[in-house]
Amino acid sequence: MTQSVVIQVGQCGNQIGCCFWDLALREHAAVNKKGIYDEAISSFFRNVDTRVVGDGGSISKGKICSLKARAVLIDMEEGVVNEILQGPLREVFDSKQLITDISGSGNNWAVGHKVFGSLYQEQILEKLRKAAEQCDCLQCFFIIHSMGGGTGSGLGTFLLKMLEDEFPEVYRFVTSVCPSGEDDVITSPYNTILAVKELNEHADCVLPIDNQSLFDIISKIDIMVNSGKLGKTVKPRSLVTSSARALKKHQKPFDAMNNIVANLLLNLTSSARFEGSLNMDLNEISMNLVPFPQLHYLVSSLTPLYTLADVNIPPRRLDQMFTDAFSKDHQLIQADPKHNLYLACALMVRGNVQVSDLRRNIERLKPSLQFVSWNQEGWKTSLCSVPPVGHSHSLLALANNTCVKPTFMELRERFMRLYKKKAHLHHYLQVEGMEENCFTEAVSSLSALIQEYNQLDVTKGMPVQDLPRLSIAM
Amino acid sequence: MSIVTVQLGQCGNQVGFEVFDALYSDSYCSQGLCSKKENEAYQASCKERFFSEEENGVLVARSVLVDMEPKVINQTLSKAAQSGRWKYGQHACFCQKQGSGNNWAYGYSCHGPKHEESIMNLIRKEVEKCDSLHGFSIIMSMAGGTGSGLGAFITQNLQDQYPNALKMNQVIWPYGTGEVIVQNYNSILTLSHLYRCSDALLVHENDAIHKICAKMMNIRQISFNNINQVLAHQLGSMFQPTYSAEDSFHYRRNPLGIDWQVRPPLARLPALGKMPFNKELHFDTSIANLVILRGKDVHCADLGGFRDPALYTTWLKPADAFSMWKTQRAFNKYEKSATLVSNSQFLVKPLDTIVGKAWNMFASKAYVYQYTKFGIEEEDFLDSFSLLEQVIASYCNL
Numbered sequence: 112m113t114q115s116v117v118i119q120v121g122q123c124g125n126q127i128g129c130c131f132w133d134l135a136l137r138e139h140a141a142v143n144k145k146g147i148y149d150e151a152i153s154s155f156f157r158n159v160d161t162r163v164v165g166d167g168g169s170i171s172k173g174k175i176c177s178l179k180a181r182a183v184l185i186d187m188e189e190g191v192v193n194e195i196l197q198g199p200l201r202e203v204f205d206s207k208q209l210i211t212d213i214s215g216s217g218n219n220w221a222v223g224h225k226v227f228g229s230l231y232q233e234q235i236l237e238k239l240r241k242a243a244e245q246c247d248c249l250q251c252f253f254i255i256h257s258m259g260g261g262t263g264s265g266l267g268t269f270l271l272k273m274l275e276d277e278f279p280e281v282y283r284f285v286t287s288v289c290p291s292g293e294d295d296v297i298t299s300p301y302n303t304i305l306a307v308k309e310l311n312e313h314a315d316c317v318l319p320i321d322n323q324s325l326f327d328i329i330s331k332i333d334i335m336v337n338s339g340k341l342g343k344t345v346k347p348r349s350l351v352t353s354s355a356r357a358l359k360k361h362q363k364p365f366d367a368m369n370n371i372v373a374n375l376l377l378n379l380t381s382s383a384r385f386e387g388s389l390n391m392d393l394n395e396i397s398m399n400l401v402p403f404p405q406l407h408y409l410v411s412s413l414t415p416l417y418t419l420a421d422v423n424i425p426p427r428r429l430d431q432m433f434t435d436a437f438s439k440d441h442q443l444i445q446a447d448p449k450h451n452l453y454l455a456c457a458l459m460v461r462g463n464v465q466v467s468d469l470r471r472n473i474e475r476l477k478p479s480l481q482f483v484s485w486n487q488e489g490w491k492t493s494l495c496s497v498p499p500v501g502h503s504h505s506l507l508a509l510a511n512n513t514c515v516k517p518t519f520m521e522l523r524e525r526f527m528r529l530y531k532k533k534a535h536l537h538h539y540l541q542v543e544g545m546e547e548n549c550f551t552e553a554v555s556s557l558s559a560l561i562q563e564y565n566q567l568d569v570t571k572g573m574p575v576q577d578l579p580r581l582s583i584a585m
Numbered sequence: 586m587s588i589v590t591v592q593l594g595q596c597g598n599q600v601g602f603e604v605f606d607a608l609y610s611d612s613y614c615s616q617g618l619c620s621k622k623e624n625e626a627y628q629a630s631c632k633e634r635f636f637s638e639e640e641n642g643v644l645v646a647r648s649v650l651v652d653m654e655p656k657v658i659n660q661t662l663s664k665a666a667q668s669g670r671w672k673y674g675q676h677a678c679f680c681q682k683q684g685s686g687n688n689w690a691y692g693y694s695c696h697g698p699k700h701e702e703s704i705m706n707l708i709r710k711e712v713e714k715c716d717s718l719h720g721f722s723i724i725m726s727m728a729g730g731t732g733s734g735l736g737a738f739i740t741q742n743l744q745d746q747y748p749n750a751l752k753m754n755q756v757i758w759p760y761g762t763g764e765v766i767v768q769n770y771n772s773i774l775t776l777s778h779l780y781r782c783s784d785a786l787l788v789h790e791n792d793a794i795h796k797i798c799a800k801m802m803n804i805r806q807i808s809f810n811n812i813n814q815v816l817a818h819q820l821g822s823m824f825q826p827t828y829s830a831e832d833s834f835h836y837r838r839n840p841l842g843i844d845w846q847v848r849p850p851l852a853r854l855p856a857l858g859k860m861p862f863n864k865e866l867h868f869d870t871s872i873a874n875l876v877i878l879r880g881k882d883v884h885c886a887d888l889g890g891f892r893d894p895a896l897y898t899t900w901l902k903p904a905d906a907f908s909m910w911k912t913q914r915a916f917n918k919y920e921k922s923a924t925l926v927s928n929s930q931f932l933v934k935p936l937d938t939i940v941g942k943a944w945n946m947f948a949s950k951a952y953v954y955q956y957t958k959f960g961i962e963e964e965d966f967l968d969s970f971s972l973l974e975q976v977i978a979s980y981c982n983l
Binding site for chain 2 (some may be wrong): 248250294311359386389403404454455465473488489490491580
């Protein structure tokens with residue numbers, strides 16, 4: 112079994128990361144009743160004997176002593192990381208895994224990328240190497256960050272190039288939170304576009320997330336729960352928005368949203384960690400979902416968002432889960448894959464779902480979806496026996512779909528509005544190493560990507576023609 | 586004569602377990618519908634083929650388990666051990682930490698050479714336990730990375746190291762509507778490579794077995810366990826001991842004696858003597874057919890229909906192309922059962938479909954970079970396509 116290391120960068124990255132580790136612990140606690148340190152837990156946690164001073168404390172088998180997250184926490188301000196270290200998860204993080212500064216990046220990609228990048232390069236590398244050494248077989252880095260600010264966006268993407276050079280065999284999966292239209296950071300379009308160029312060039316796979324979509328999902332749940340229609344019938348511990356999975360009236364505003372992303376990461380890795388009748392490892396995600404290296408943006412959707420406590424759930428409910436996964440209300444970015452072109456689609460199912468349920472639903476949904484001509488049956492499926500806590504089954508759908516194009520186009524537009532007026536540009540250009548062509552190159556990179564999606568979209572709706580085959584002389 | 590099984594990848598290992606379980610259950614079940622002496626001969630023959638025995642009498646499957654990641658093998662080993670009836674050899678498995686990522690090139694070009702020695706050693710140890718080796722049954726899927734790529738590599742090695750032993754590959758054909766997106770690439774690469782080094786490819790289509798579960802067995806929520814159990818039943822009905830037409834006194838020592846590409850659909854008939862397909866008069870032309878009958882009244886079964894020249898290609902006489910094996914001993918508690926193993930045009934349509942889809946995808950070059958990264962170039966793809974087009978053309982011309 113392989114291990115993964117999570118690198119959480121910036122305020123957003125660390126807050127999401129915190130939710131992730133909390134959920135991961137709960138999930139493993141629910142599955143691993145005997146408290147034995149097994150291969151599943153070892154994918155995200157080390158087992159450490161805390162009585163041993165120094166580095167020699169790792170235990171590879173036997174009872175769980177003290178679990179330490181395979182994580183590196185990076186922030187150029189201290190506030191968020193300090194809060195984590197004083198919170199309920201403080202024992203889970205190794206104090207040697209942190210890199211902090213005090214001044215922050217001022218919402219400036221250039222400061223995060225160029226200034227802090229070079230300042231902390233050696234330190235970051237050292238922590239990463241340490242984390243890698245502690246793994247038996249490191250398969251993947253999960254980077255969590257936002258794109259609109261300075262640290263997550265700038266330093267987070269600086270990391271990517273470093274990871275590619277230092278650990279070329281290890282996958283780089285990036286969870287990127289994109290700013291929505293009403294983002295309060297004026298320069299977020301600059302930060303985002305500069306970050307996207309790095310993602311284009313150095314990430315294996317990107318899962319873009321949109322705050323607006325997360326917010327809409329929460330509102331939907333709130334309405335359902337508070338409307339009284341469900342009342343007490345929502346099963347405790349089943350809300351996708353809550354770490355304790357119970358309905359908390361006064362959660363901090365971003366907690367609910369962050370929990371959705373944390374669930375995404377857990378479900379993404381479940382079939383690699385737990386057993387099932389059709390396993391799907393992380394390396395299979397990029398193998399199947401990335402037909403061309405530059406088209407590696409995957410739209411994700413999670414269902415169900417909550418489970419009703421009613422035990423008399425007819426099988427129809429299971430099919431509803433599949434239908435929901437394709438509705439635009441369940442996507443984690445503002446996109447509508449159903450009405451755009453699919454390059455590939457993965458269905459990762461957890462719980463008591465069998466292959467016939469999968470087949471039935473694929474057959475049912477296929478006619479309403481459009482797949483690119485060379486991948487008419489582009490489905491990758493997996494069945495993991497272990498459901499998430501509080502649910503009997505769940506589905507994560509990952510789509511490589513041209514519906515990301517409008518998101519990119521909107522980002523480009525917001526960028527151009529600022530850039531044409533050279534607004535706030537001097538904050539960036541005064542950073543050493545930044546020039547105007549950093550911006551022009553970034554826009555070109557984005558435009559090239561949009562153009563690729565355009566070319567695919569053009570083929571949508573055209574009749575699929577079989578190409579002439581090789582003819583054989585008999 | 587013994588058969589050594591090599592189980593590769595998730596599918597190979599899950600199916601392999603079910604096969605040994607089915608063979609054991611059938612051998613030791615009490616409803617053989619025959620004399621005690623007959624039953625004992627049957628059991629002994631089955632045991633010689635598929636199991637070795639430990640000092641304490643526990644049966645150990647003649648099998649080598651190979652996978653590039655540990656979860657499935659761990660499960661398979663514990664399932665077998667838990668049954669308390671038979672088990673796998675303690676040191677009969679080879680495992681790594683990171684899987685093949687559904688990448689045929691990775692399975693064939695990376696894992697293959699890297700682990701060649703270890704895996705072939707394990708196989709050799711298993712072969713040495715046999716008094717006389719008849720051949721290998723290699724269980725693998727075509728769609729993934731390990732079963733398909735590493736499976737092809739290992740089969741090639743078996744061809745080199747054991748040229749006189751029969752190599753029969755149990756090839757699991759994935760569902761048409763994807764289990765794996767690159768399954769068509771993996772399939773054509775697998776088939777073209779196996780064609781060059783295997784003696785027989787037994788094809789098992791998930792779609793076909795699924796239909797059997799749904800329509801004939803009326804299972805509502807079909808799981809991979811169900812599918813694998815049906816598959817195991819089919820294989821068991823073929824592998825279990827029988828008498829040949831020539832020798833009615835001893836169970837055939839040669840369990841596989843077929844050296845052409847075969848494809849077995851399952852025919853479970855309550856009464857024999859009826860033609861299995863009595864709906865259309867158009868038959869897929871066969872090169873050869875083998876019918877295996879088990880149970881009551883096998884001696885009076887009328888198989889004249891199978892000798893109809895209309896079934897066969899013009900350059901073959903039915904007498905040469907048709908074989909029948911039988912035994913009174915019932916299989917898996919079925920009073921009467923029949924198995925048909927057929928080498929015919931039946932395969933053309935599924936093969937043509939897969940080649941067509943792979944070709945369309947290849948024309949766009951989608952995913953090809955994942956293969957060239959590990960040394961499988963576009964030329965290798967083209968070679969595979971040509972070979973398979975020839976196979977299709979040859980069958981069409983029967």
